Amino acid sequence: MTETDISADTFVDDWNTWHALRDNTFREPLGWLSLTALHWLVDAYSTFPDLPGAWRADPDIVVITAELSDDLSVDGAAVDGSATITPVEGAPGIIVKHGPRLIEVIRRTGNVALRIHDSSAPALAQFSGIPTFTPRPEWVVEGVFTAFPQVRTVTTGAVVPGLEHHHDARGKISFEHDGTAYELIAFAGRDEGFHVLFTDATSGVSTYPAVRSLHVSTPTPGGGVVLDFNRASNLPCAFTDYATCPVAPAENRLPFAVDSGEKTPEGPTGRALI
Incomplete structure (x- = not known):
């Protein structure tokens, strides 16, 4: 493993800020x-014990039927009779307000679900921070990004059976660990960087089994990148059963232990192994 030249003090301070x-x-x-429920909709009106109104999902739209006293609103307009919204596949949810709560309407693999956000959720009150490995400079690894001739679509499963995620794969990142070469597929990420979803030999032992995520900054002109595994992050599905996160692609399942970054959350917020 190649260690980059890092000031020890700066390294720890920067990691503490990130954490x-x-x-x-x-x-x-x-x-x-704050999530307290995930309700999947069908093409007939459904009601739920923790929500007012009746809800139906058609192929393209969601129809809400409610009375004014139900205190539901969309874009600031109270629902009095019926309202129609159009959630987009894979996009952030459309918000329906219910008093101080938010109902997030999402579309995943053609299916529509309601996620309820409540600031008094027990998981939020019990959260005491994300457990991590001790940060170590040796887990800051130099790599080389090689772009694919054209963007590829890579399909992965999800932590919810039957769902799929479709990712824009931009290329591969090659690096070495203990003298052996490895590659990771890099998906499109923020700030013109990349998003790597991976598992390793700690997955399902001390880290969340399905996936961890790593942000990789924009490569240098020669393709140089840095993989800082100290910042390997849990996706929301590690904290709640009401997320629909992707799993790591088969190509990104590392055979060695990356004992770095975030561990499986402890206590009531930790999701069971899948």
């Missing part, structure tokens, strides 16, 4: 830990 931001993300009052 604090990660913890704060999951402390958001209506974020992932």
Whole structure:
């Protein structure tokens, strides 16, 4: 493994800042830990004990039927009779307000679901931070990105059986560990960088079994990139049963232990092995 030239003090300070931001993300009052339910809709009206109104999913739209006293609103307009919304496949959900709660309407693999966000959710109140391995500079690894001639679509499964995720694969990142060469498929990421979904020999032991995520910054002109496994992150599905996250592609299942980055969340917020 090739270690980059890092100041020890800067390395730890930067990692602590990153880790604090990660913890704060999951402390958001209506974020992932506020989820209390995931209800799948069908083409006939359904009602749910924790929601007012009746809900139906057609091929392209969702129809809500409710009375004014049900206190449902879409884009600031109260639902009094019926309202129609159009969730987009794979996109962030459309929000329906119910008093202080949010109902997120999502479309995944052609199916539509309602996710309920409640700032008084037990998981949010019980959250005490994300457990991690101790950060170590030796897990900051140099690699080389090689672009595919054209973007490929890579399909993976999801933590919810029957769902699929379709990713824009931009190329491969090659690197070495203990003298052996490995490759990871890199998907399109933020800030013109990449998003790597992977598992390793710690998956299902000390880390979440289905996937961890790694952000990789934009490569240098020669294709150089840095894989900082100290920042290997859990996806929301590690914290809640109401997420629909992808699993790692078969090509990104590393045979060695990456004992670095985030571990499986502890206590009530930790999702069971799948």
